[in-house]
Amino acid sequence: MENDNKATGAFEPKLVAFVCNWCTYVGADLAGTSRLKYASNVRVIRLPCTGRIDFMLILKAFAQGMDGVIVSGCHPGDCHYTVGNYHARRRWILFRSLLDFAGIDVRRVHFAWVSAAEGAKWADLVNKVSGEVRELGPYKEYQGLAGKGIA
Amino acid sequence: MARIGVFVCHCGENIAGTVDCPKVVESMMHIPGVVHAVDYKYMCSDPGQRMVRDAIREHKLTGVVVAACSPRMHEPTFRRACAEAGLNPFLCEISNIREHCSWVHEKSEATTQKAIDLVRVMVEKVKRNRELQPISVPVTKTALVLGGGIAGIQAALDIANCGHKVVLVEREPSIGGHMAQLSETFPTLDCSQCIMTPRMVEVAQNENITLYTYSELESLDGFIGNFKAKIRMKARSVDMNLCTGCGSCYQKCPQKKIPSEFNTGLGTRTAIYTPFLQAVPNKPVIDRDNCLYFKKGVCKLCEKVCPTKAIKYDQQDEIVEVDVGAVVVATGYNVLNTGFFPEYGYGKYKDVITGLQFERLASASGPTSGEIRRPSDGKVPETVVFVACSGSRDPAKGLPYCSKVCCMYTAKHAMLYKHKMHEGKAYIFYMDIRAGGKMYEEFVRRAVEEDGVNYVRGRVSRIYEEDGQLVVKGADTLLGGMPLEIKADLVVLATAMVASPGAEELAQKLHVSYDAYKFISEAHPKLRPVETNTAGVFVAGACQAPKDIPETVAQASGAASKVLQLFSKPELMREPVVAVVNRTAPPLFSTCVGCFLCEKACPYQAIGREEIKARDGKVLKVVAKVNAGLCQGCGTCVALCRSKSIDLQGFTNEQIFAEIMAL
């Protein structure tokens, strides 16, 4: 993925979104069928359920040069697998506190519930996160780690 | 080495309007492993699909990426096309460049770049896809129906009449449920027993139905198509094979003053009894708590009078085990009793009764033979007050939900009373009248207009006894909250419908979810109303939520049709998106360390344990094992497993890792 907007030369953040197949993915489809326009710098990776979203995926995304990560699935109570999102929520609570404690900028990790009906919420989320991360600038700290310190 | 083909769809102008499709194709050719890439106006059309099939054969493709609309649209289409060309369908993935790209962004280089990224990510995934086979699960074509009310009866008959075996389990000594207790039914006022008893007899006579009454489910194991149910047949103390149902025993039984459950305590029964005359099976049970022989060791009158020697005092509970492929839960409801209401005297006034008790008073087969006489002194009441929403729609003190049938049966009750007591006065206190349903509103109108029932909008705040009458204090909110006091001879509370006793324990045995009020939850409130969150377990009737008979019967037939759908094929085919615990060479056998933390997390109890044994039978290791019949493929276990010993087919660690690395 390219980091800079070729036309303007301004910084464009790179975002990845890990989403569940039944709510957020469908919500994003709905944004499409409704022809809502939103920032083009997000790439969606589809997983069956938020329960499947390993915290390692978030770390690997940063390692791969992402400036921000979105993690999203069904609202509590609406999980296609009944409770996968409740498990995910617990995991995120701990993981987010660990990231913060380790000095990782948690403003770059966004958790959201987006239902299959919330096409507009999805578009809005991407725009907002994109804007917020653009403000923060490239995630130089993390990206600077790659290859550094090899003895 | 992977040989991947990429097929980029223009979707007319839908994609090509904003994404430079030829450029996407061009950039694909630089990815190692991509041997073929083309774009086409309509990939999903016949010629488009032919392009895919031809390329698979011509280029010996080992994987296919179709960059087009959402996989929710055409994933099945393209997977089928791949299969037709001899490629395992699970080696085909869709990259969504329409809903997630061309439709949501303006035409620009960035949009094309995003499409390229999305396709590249999928190419990296597909390189790591494995051939998968749909999972086939054998199906035992016997259904277990729990509860013999109208819901269970309807479901059992529908399934049995299609030629499948049914095991019907009823907790009480007879089937029939609440409908057998009702007098006449709204909105037609036809006699409940007249329409119910023939159906009960049909159950008894149907060769495909095995009926276990006075029985309960002990446990349920297994998974869709392959359940094992244990049923506890409580000791009846009567040999069902010998008993002819002649009734000599209960005519002679000296214990005559036991309140009859069927008559809601308004009549009595004996210690050896059948709940009502039309009971199915019409064979008695001994209520051991009240039998003189069981209590004091003396009596045995029934044994003496039984002409067939059917009385067996030493009978024990018996557990039967049945294999079933599907379960229908139809365990019905209960009503709050009058003791629930402090403001209405906590059940201490004999003439404050529930709607269900009124049904028995109004029923021709009831304790008063259908004459409406009040319980305290048998007097025919001249004024009757009906209180709708007793306990329902009362978040503060009762239950927040609407019991749905009370408005209708209260109107019915007032009508039945007026039909029998033309001079009598009937008042109904109500919050609002909910009469949605065919002929329902007309029915309520009739009560008001033809039968002169007085509807008073407002709540009853207190009821107390004074001079042999009940003083009902309330307010008429249509008259600006004017206080109102009515002296009544009988008060009938339309008490809330609640879950039947034991509903929670039963739901836990079945691993199905239930709501805060212990009603069984359906899998989806709109689209899957008769399924539960456990595959193969269906729900019907008032155990799911309060409902009336027509709705109950419709839901029961719906559940039956789901069961029949399942039984329509010898095997059940499932997508192979299931978790698998790895197996490796000895001495490790699997990297799983048997912490079984995944077992607890699985929402479907799909994870079990497998003992790995040496030749001599010694257990070397216990590791997790996924039951593919139960696993729904959420992947919660995969994210949880620290040693990465469990993985999800179709969304493996390797695949997703590669997707991220391709960003």
Added chain:
Amino acid sequence: MEELKNKVRELLKAGTVQAVIGYRAGSDEKTARVAFVRQPDEADGLILDPRCTDNLAVYLLKPEVKLLGKLAIVARPTTARTILQLASENQLADGQVIVLGVSADGKAVVELASFEALEKFVGQVPAGLTEEEKVLLAKIEGMSREERWAFWQSEFARCIKCYACRAACPMCYCSRCIVESNQPQWIPVSPHDEGNLEWHLVRAMHLAGRCLNCGFCAKACPMGIPLNLLTQRLAEEAKAAFGAVAGGSATGEYALSMFKADDKEGFIR
């Protein structure tokens, strides 16, 4: 002390156990080392004093130790909690080890043959961070985000990926650690900053809700990295957010295997 030695001799003589895991004097005045006592007369070498802080439970699951036969183990309250936590993760069965529980003051020794007895034993000793530990955590939490990043980066930069921390941790009993998984290779093998960060975060997450705060990991680290602070922080979070505390019972629930429908968070949009 004599009490302990006598118990050990008794157990070995009677053949109740084949080996006892305890402490013996180290190479200098200040250290204690693990002792595997297999003969009654070897019990003389056992010590029990403030030097003996290692969490001996780590040895219980090592394959070579398992080969010794039935085991007894000298256990301070933290070790006892570790044993219960291992039991809740199906790694130890009831009655499999005899625990010689050492009271908090280090004096009395009680024989605890069942998990039930062990649960009672640990129930008497309050678990949780010490005041000093709390102060240290608060100090890091009090830093600005950039300072925390810099602090941890300077710590992680020293990590040589020797995995001594993992070997020392009784809860790191996987037969294949995620760092050894190579399909995919989640964490790069060589010690460089990105992989080091990932290793430390992954280790901490894998111990979230399971760590007993014995501190053995940090003690084992040849580079002096205070990596137990990470697990301490998560234990505090698990307790605050879910009321979950590791090591209280043999049937305890793992904080991440369960949930409450009303678990509270303040960050999901």
